[in-house]
Amino acid sequence: MRSEQRWSRRQFLGATSLMAAGTMLAACTPKATESPDAQPAQAEGQAPAPAGTSITIQYWVFWNQLAACEEAWRATDEWKEIESNNITLEFKTGAGGDAGRTAVAAGTPCDVGDLGPQRDFMIGGKLLPLEDFISASSKVSEDMFFEGNWADGVYEGTVYGVPAHECFVRRGLNYNARMVEEAGLDPDDPPTTWSELFTWHEKLTKFDSAGNLVQFGIDPYDAEGGTGPGGDGFALGDAWDFTWFDSETGTFNVNHERMIEALEVMSEFYRHMGPDNLQGLRSVEGQGTWGGAYNAEVQAMILEGYWHPGETLHEKPEVSQYNRATWWPMPD
Numbered sequence: 001m002r003s004e005q006r007w008s009r010r011q012f013l014g015a016t017s018l019m020a021a022g023t024m025l026a027a028c029t030p031k032a033t034e035s036p037d038a039q040p041a042q043a044e045g046q047a048p049a050p051a052g053t054s055i056t057i058q059y060w061v062f063w064n065q066l067a068a069c070e071e072a073w074r075a076t077d078e079w080k081e082i083e084s085n086n087i088t089l090e091f092k093t094g095a096g097g098d099a100g101r102t103a104v105a106a107g108t109p110c111d112v113g114d115l116g117p118q119r120d121f122m123i124g125g126k127l128l129p130l131e132d133f134i135s136a137s138s139k140v141s142e143d144m145f146f147e148g149n150w151a152d153g154v155y156e157g158t159v160y161g162v163p164a165h166e167c168f169v170r171r172g173l174n175y176n177a178r179m180v181e182e183a184g185l186d187p188d189d190p191p192t193t194w195s196e197l198f199t200w201h202e203k204l205t206k207f208d209s210a211g212n213l214v215q216f217g218i219d220p221y222d223a224e225g226g227t228g229p230g231g232d233g234f235a236l237g238d239a240w241d242f243t244w245f246d247s248e249t250g251t252f253n254v255n256h257e258r259m260i261e262a263l264e265v266m267s268e269f270y271r272h273m274g275p276d277n278l279q280g281l282r283s284v285e286g287q288g289t290w291g292g293a294y295n296a297e298v299q300a301m302i303l304e305g306y307w308h309p310g311e312t313l314h315e316k317p318e319v320s321q322y323n324r325a326t327w328w329p330m331p332d
Contacts, residue, residue: 055087058112060114060115061093065311066093067093096116122161166306172304175300187324193329223304239330241258287299
């Protein structure tokens with residue numbers, strides 16, 4: 001492992017963002033009192049709606065959890081103000097993955113979306129440029145956001161998305177203090193390097209008499225340990241401080257020595273558990289990735305974002321009371 005680790009401001013902020021890429025943004029529609037000259041250009045082939053006509057704007061996201069927020073959002077003054085202008089917001093969750101891609105391919109996409117593969121839609125020319133809407137908006141401007149967050153919604157100089165829903169630190173180490181203490185470890189002294197994390201992983205991983213995995217420390221590619229859902233970069237590149245893709249030239253550098261080192265370190269965690277063992281444990285209902293096994297307390301640690309403590313409180317309050325959050329481990 002390396003003895004030195006440095007993150008640039010750009011790399012740190014780039015690791016914090018999840019972009020909501022959409023074809024238009026309701027919050028970017030100019031107020032009626034603003035100058036007509038500030039109105040965004042009408043999309044090609046789209047006729048303006050007659051005065052007094054009710055307009056429905058479809059607003060889809062790939063998370064299911066946000067359904068729990070809808071009632072509170074609809075009660076806000078902002079939502080009520082939008083709908084007082086003959087605009088109906090049709091909110092839909094769980095619309096990412098195949099559902100979102102199928103709708104786009106069929107020519108029936110939502111008007112505004114955070115469907116997961118935003119970068120794919122940008123490259124494929126499926127999104128509407130947002131500069132005119134942003135320029136006319138009193139709600140959204142570039143200077144409101146971290147540089148790295150904003151940049152992830154830009155492709156080849158064109159803005160296709162603005163930060164939404166998740167716009168802060170996406171990567172941290174969360175752990176169950178009760179499980180850590182029962183393993184003879186100090187929950188007040190969390191690991192700061194990958195070798196220290198592996199020591200915790202060894203002590204937290206348990207097998208039954210037949211050699212089956214019944215509890216493990218961490219699955220390093222779980223959740224934010226892999227490639228984030230918002231096209232916000234490769235976690236290993238951020239943690240080991242190397243550039244695996246040059247966006248200007250469109251070239252990859254996956255044979256980088258630090259990437260090889262990072263992959264070898266990650267492999268040690270799986271060798272200790274046994275990949276088949278992990279697959280078997282994961283196959284049990286309720287013990288999946290992105291918090292399932294953590295909530296079931298068969299997984300002691302998870303690489304997650306700033307939302308995780310609140311999400312765990314909502315999903316499993318009895319586990320949430322033991323949740324601790326700290327920084328990502330760094331290479332030795």
